[in-house]
Amino acid sequence: MKKLIIALAATAAALGSVVSGAQAQEKTKVCFVYVGTKTDGGWTQAHDLGRQELQKALGDKIETPYLESVPEGPDAERAIERMARSGCALIFSTSFGFMDATVKVAQKFPNVKFEHATGYKAAPNLATYNSRFYEGRYILGQIAAKMSKKGEAGYIASFPIPEVVMGINAFELGAKSINPNFKLKVVWANTWFDPGKEADAAKALIDQGVDILTQHTDTTAPMQVAAERGIYAFGQASDMIAAGPKTQLTAIVDTWGAYYIKRTKALLDGTWKSEQIWDGLKDGILTMAPYTNMPDDVKAMAEETEAKIKSGELHPFTGPINKQDGTPWLKAGEKADDGTLLGMNFYVEGVDDKLPQ
Amino acid sequence: MRIELQRRPASSGLFSLVSPLLALALTLIFGAIMFQMLGKDPGHALYSFFVEPLLEVWSLHELAIKAGPLILIAVGLSVCYRSNNWNIGAEGQFTIGAITGSILPILVPQWHSVMVLPLMLLMGAAGGALFAAIPALLKTRFNTNEILVSLMLVYIAQLFLDWLVRGPWRDPKGFNFPQSISFAPEAVLPPLLDSGRAHASILFALLAAVLVWFMMRFMLKGFEVTVLGRSERAGRFAGFSARRMVWFSMMLSGAFAGLAGISEVSGSIGHLQPSISPGYGFTAIIVAFLGRLNPVGAIASGFVLALTYLGGEAAQLSIGVSDKVTRVFQGLLLFFVLSCDTLILYRVRIIFGSGRAREAKS
Numbered sequence: 231m232k233k234l235i236i237a238l239a240a241t242a243a244a245l246g247s248v249v250s251g252a253q254a255q256e257k258t259k260v261c262f263v264y265v266g267t268k269t270d271g272g273w274t275q276a277h278d279l280g281r282q283e284l285q286k287a288l289g290d291k292i293e294t295p296y297l298e299s300v301p302e303g304p305d306a307e308r309a310i311e312r313m314a315r316s317g318c319a320l321i322f323s324t325s326f327g328f329m330d331a332t333v334k335v336a337q338k339f340p341n342v343k344f345e346h347a348t349g350y351k352a353a354p355n356l357a358t359y360n361s362r363f364y365e366g367r368y369i370l371g372q373i374a375a376k377m378s379k380k381g382e383a384g385y386i387a388s389f390p391i392p393e394v395v396m397g398i399n400a401f402e403l404g405a406k407s408i409n410p411n412f413k414l415k416v417v418w419a420n421t422w423f424d425p426g427k428e429a430d431a432a433k434a435l436i437d438q439g440v441d442i443l444t445q446h447t448d449t450t451a452p453m454q455v456a457a458e459r460g461i462y463a464f465g466q467a468s469d470m471i472a473a474g475p476k477t478q479l480t481a482i483v484d485t486w487g488a489y490y491i492k493r494t495k496a497l498l499d500g501t502w503k504s505e506q507i508w509d510g511l512k513d514g515i516l517t518m519a520p521y522t523n524m525p526d527d528v529k530a531m532a533e534e535t536e537a538k539i540k541s542g543e544l545h546p547f548t549g550p551i552n553k554q555d556g557t558p559w560l561k562a563g564e565k566a567d568d569g570t571l572l573g574m575n576f577y578v579e580g581v582d583d584k585l586p587q
Numbered sequence: 588m589r590i591e592l593q594r595r596p597a598s599s600g601l602f603s604l605v606s607p608l609l610a611l612a613l614t615l616i617f618g619a620i621m622f623q624m625l626g627k628d629p630g631h632a633l634y635s636f637f638v639e640p641l642l643e644v645w646s647l648h649e650l651a652i653k654a655g656p657l658i659l660i661a662v663g664l665s666v667c668y669r670s671n672n673w674n675i676g677a678e679g680q681f682t683i684g685a686i687t688g689s690i691l692p693i694l695v696p697q698w699h700s701v702m703v704l705p706l707m708l709l710m711g712a713a714g715g716a717l718f719a720a721i722p723a724l725l726k727t728r729f730n731t732n733e734i735l736v737s738l739m740l741v742y743i744a745q746l747f748l749d750w751l752v753r754g755p756w757r758d759p760k761g762f763n764f765p766q767s768i769s770f771a772p773e774a775v776l777p778p779l780l781d782s783g784r785a786h787a788s789i790l791f792a793l794l795a796a797v798l799v800w801f802m803m804r805f806m807l808k809g810f811e812v813t814v815l816g817r818s819e820r821a822g823r824f825a826g827f828s829a830r831r832m833v834w835f836s837m838m839l840s841g842a843f844a845g846l847a848g849i850s851e852v853s854g855s856i857g858h859l860q861p862s863i864s865p866g867y868g869f870t871a872i873i874v875a876f877l878g879r880l881n882p883v884g885a886i887a888s889g890f891v892l893a894l895t896y897l898g899g900e901a902a903q904l905s906i907g908v909s910d911k912v913t914r915v916f917q918g919l920l921l922f923f924v925l926s927c928d929t930l931i932l933y934r935v936r937i938i939f940g941s942g943r944a945r946e947a948k949s
Contacts, residue, residue, distance in 0.1 A: 267910075297903050299910045301865040304855035307784075308649045309900055315645070316904050326764070327860070390753070391764055420749075586753075 260284065260494050261318035262296035263310055265325035272423060272448025272467045274298070276484035277324045277347075283487030288494055302327030307334055314339040320497050322490065323347065332356060343502055345493065348393065350572065354504050359489060362510030363393070364400035364571070365539050366482030366518060368546035369532050370444055370464045371404025373479050373521075375412050376528045377462055378442045384435030385416045386428055386445040386452050390586045392574040394446050399578045400546045401444060404535075406580055415440055416583035425451040432456065453477060462523065469519040480532070481519035488514040508568060512540040547571065552579040592933040602931050607877075610923035611891075617919055627906050635905045636898035636916070648783025650893050652855060655788035656681070656847040656864075658889035660871035662795045663843030665880040666803070667836040671816040674837055676722065676737030677844040678868025679744035680715040684845020685852040686748055687714025689859050692774035693756055693767050703773050707849055715845015716838040718744065723837040727830045733837070741868070749861045756859060767859040776854035786854035788847065792889070795843055799882040812836065844868060873917070877924055892917065 262281050266274035278296070285294045295318070300309045306328045313321050314335055320343045323332045329349035336344045336356040344356040352358050374383045385401065387394050398416060405412035415438060417431040428447050432455035435443060443463040445452045450473035456463035457474040465471065465481025489509060496502040509515040518536055521529040538544035549560030554577035560566060577585055602609075618636070619629035640646045660677045667674045674680075688711025691703055722736040753765045761768075776786040803809035815822035815832045822829060852863055874892055878884030899913025 261904075295904050295907065297900060297910070302862055303860070303865065304652065304851065305865055305896075307855075308652070308897075311645070311649075312900055312904060315643075327862075330857070389765065 257291060257293045258320075258498065259316070259318045260292050260294050260490075260497070261313045261316075261321045262294065263300050263306070263313065263321065263323040263325075263328060264296060264298045265300060265302060265327065266423065267298050268296070270423060270448065271450065273484075274324070276467050277322075277486055280484075280486030280490045284490040284494055287487075287491050288498075291498060292494060300328075302331075304331075307331035310335045310344075311338070314342045318342060320345070320494065320502070343497060343504075352504055352506055357493075357504045357507065359493075359507040359509070361484060361486075361515045362508060363482060363516060364396050364546055365510045366516050367397045367400040367444075368404035368539070369518065369535050370480070370482065371401040371406075371412075372408050372535055373524065373528060373532050374401070374442045374444065374464075375405040375408035376531065377479065377524060378412075378440075380439060380441050381409055381411060382413045382415065382440045383442040383444060384432070384438070384440035385414055386431045386435070386443070386447055387416050387418050388422050388447050389420060390418065390575075392572055395577070395585065396571050396574045397446050398581060399574065402578055402580050403546055403551065412580060413582050414580060416581065418586060419447055421447065423448045425449045428452050429455050433459075436461065450474075465519060471519065471522065476523060478519070478522060479524055480521045483517045483519050485514060485517045510539070511536060512542070553577070554579055554581055554585075588937065588939050591936045591938055592929070593936050595932060595934050598931050606927040606931055607924060610920065610927045613923045613927075614916065614919045617923075618916060621912070621915065622908070625908060625912075627908060632902060632906050632908070636902045637894065639901045639905070640894060640897040645783045646897065648780075648785040650890065650897060651785040651789040653893035653896055654889045655785075655792045656851050656867045657871050657874050657892055658792035658885050659788065659795055659847040659850075660840075660844045660868060661874035661878060661885040661889060662792070662799050662882045663840030664871055664875040665878065665882055665885055666799060666812055667840040668875060669803075669816045669880050670812045670832050670836040671819070672726075672833055672836045673734045674719060674722070674737050674840050675734050675872065676719070676739075676741050676868070677840065677871055678864060678866065679737070679741035680718045680841040680844035681848035681851075681864055681868045682741075682744040682748050683718040684711040684715035684848030685859065685863055686744075686751065686848075687711055687845070688849025689767065689770075689852060692770040692853075693859065696768060696771055699771065699773055701773065703771075704776065704853070707774060707853060708846060711849025712842040712846040715848060716842035718845070719837045719841025720834070723834045726837075727833050733833075737837075748859065748863070752859050752861055758858075765861050769858045770853060774853060775857060776850060784855070786850070788850035788854050791846060791850060793886065795846075796882040796886050803882065808835075844871075873921055877921070879928075891920070895920070 262277065264274045264277060268274055268278035281294050281296060297309050300306050302325060310321060310323060310331055322345045324347045326348045329346055329351055332344050332346045333351050333353065333356065336353050340355055342355065346356060346358050348360045349358050383405065385398055387398060402414045415435055417435055419427045419431045421427050428449050429451040432443055432452040436459050441461045443452055443456045443461065445466050448467055450470045453463050453465060453470045453473040457477040462479050463474060463477050465478050467484050469481050469483050471478045521532050535544065545565045547566035549564040550562045551560040553559045556579060615633060619633060622629040622632040640650065660681065664674060664677060688707045690710060691707055718740065721740060722733040725731040725736050726733045752767055756767045758766050758768045779785050779787065803812065811827045811832065814825060815827050815829055819829045847867065852859060856863060870892060874885055874888045877888035895913055895916050899910055902908050902912060903910055
């Protein structure tokens with residue numbers, strides 16, 4: 231096994247030098263596959279901003295072709311294969327649904343490097359990368375508990391997959407660290423991107439009496455509803471301050487650019503390795519939008535928590551934590567391991583919802 | 588002044604043949620103008636759109652994968668439309684076919700036998716046919732509109748699939764992600780050749796096209812379809828039943844769509860997931876009409892539409908145009924085909940003077 235790893239590393243290094251040798255004549259191609267359009271205002275746009283940053287930073291050495299609106303399914307496999315054949319040296323496939331397609335193409339093209347966002351299947355030439363969104367959501371929870379008069383927030387959720395459940399739990403844990411009786415109501419919109427449904431969910435939550443909104447869906451519709459009804463809300467994926475200048479408290483902003491630059495540099499240096507990367511606030515893959523519309527003491531608290539998470543002093547999932555039904559999950563001081571977080575399919579205590587199973 | 592379309596006394600046989608080619612040529616010319624306006628070299632753009640995907644073997648395989656379901660569905664639809672029954676819900680029958688065909692590999696994965704694959708295909712086709720029987724039943728029994736019913740059943744089918752892969756059929760080892768277990772090797776349609784991914788779906792499509800062509804040309808059933816489609820009254824005099832034709836045409840097109848669904852899932856995807864089709868069932872409607880509701884025509888038009896998809900990707904990568912260009916191309920093609928066809932049957936007359944005066948007289 232060790233020999234295999236050494237052999238792989240050597241191959242990677244050799245390939246790296248070939249690539250850097252060739253760049254004098256031709257630029258290295260770093261390619262992107264998108265599930266949406268690059269102007270969707272949410273997930274794909276955040277990735278495309280990252281690509282533009284990469285192009286700006288390393289534009290003299292690389293090109294960054296991309297494919298938009300690639301449907302998840304057999305079309306994805308063809309699209310990714312086309313990229314591999316067209317001379318892409320590194321391919322970022324930026325949707326969970328591209329996972330199996332990326333795995334298949336990676337098997338066929340051992341000399342091309344692949345990186346798949348938010349998935350869990352890897353290979354010697356296929357890395358995975360994800361962002362610790364939950365770190366930001368913990369801060370949102372704390373702010374919500376400080377700002378809410380009723381002690382109740384509403385959460386517009388997309389699909390009951392571990393990623394989303396983890397985010398709901400992190401928000402509730404953050405809120406409970408300030409107000410132990412904080413309640414969180416959840417509405418499942420069953421979509422990532424649907425302004426109409428998201429707005430309906432926001433209205434339903436506000437009608438149930440919550441006075442603060444947060445979302446794990448991609449449009450600015452909930453922010454606009456919150457602004458109309460005069461309550462506070464948090465942005466998601468992009469800074470949504472334009473949709474609610476007096477409404478947005480902060481937003482968790484996906485800033486993939488730093489990561490794309492780091493990995494592309496590694497490719498050019500020949501130090502690229504297949505890794506399962508899960509970066510967070512400290513790595514710059516996730517950024518908090520400016521803290522606005524809140525008193526200075528709340529802002530100071532949020533900044534302090536952010537600093538503590540960055541320094542590693544604070545892990546949002548640190549015991550004692552009980553599951554929703556009151557059974558103990560983590561003992562005092564115990565931290566959740568990444569495996570459990572990535573497969574999370576239960577709520578923590580205080581979430582006022584039944585998890586769809 | 589106004590413009591009128593007048594039916595020509597006779598339509599030119601030569602132009603009926605040339606018209607699709609003329610439409611293609613016009614599409615190319617307008618496409619070139621479009622690329623010019625986008626600031627791209629039109630020659631290079633058209634080359635990467637229409638020629639590049641045909642130059643490599645792997646790409647031809649991909650063309651076959653894409654064309655397979657389009658042709659298979661379009662062949663069924665062309666019979667349906669010929670008989671004056673308007674099944675718009677092939678996308679739903681495709682989805683239900685994929686679900687019923689997947690029952691064996693998902694619920695009894697421990698059954699390893701060569702019988703699995705044929706049974707899957709059969710169950711897929713049966714599922715599609717039964718799902719298409721719903722609008723047939725409602726139409727014959729309650730005189731409902733099959734366009735609306737079949738279209739709305741698409742959403743029911745898609746949501747049912749969504750529910751299955753998030754609920755009862757979810758892979759227990761899949762980290763809660765909405766996906767079924769992967770099919771065992773004996774439940775997967777094998778690739779036809781070693782050089783690429785193309786599987787039997789394209790063979791089913793070609794076989795279906797030839798069989799249906801034979802039926803329409805040489806069998807009484809084909810004659811029945813045509814007569815009832817043109818005039819239900821005339822069909823009744825010949826002793827044909829319009830009711831039975833509703834059942835036959837809807838279920839035939841449903842069966843083909845269902846077969847396409849399970850072939851796609853078994854051959855190209857390998858498991859069930861919330862979205863299994865980029866709209867094959869709807870695109871196949873365009874394919875059927877481009878092929879002039881002729882099964883053999885559907886083969887040609889299926890490949891042309893599949894090519895525009897692949898070409899769109901190739902052009903995105905090699906010259907950096909948006910994926911919307913593909914849609915514009917498909918739109919242009921459909922527009923020119925329909926307008927060329929119209930101009931064969933009709934001529935344009937510009938009538939000077941006040942149209943209103945004439946209306947008042949009549």
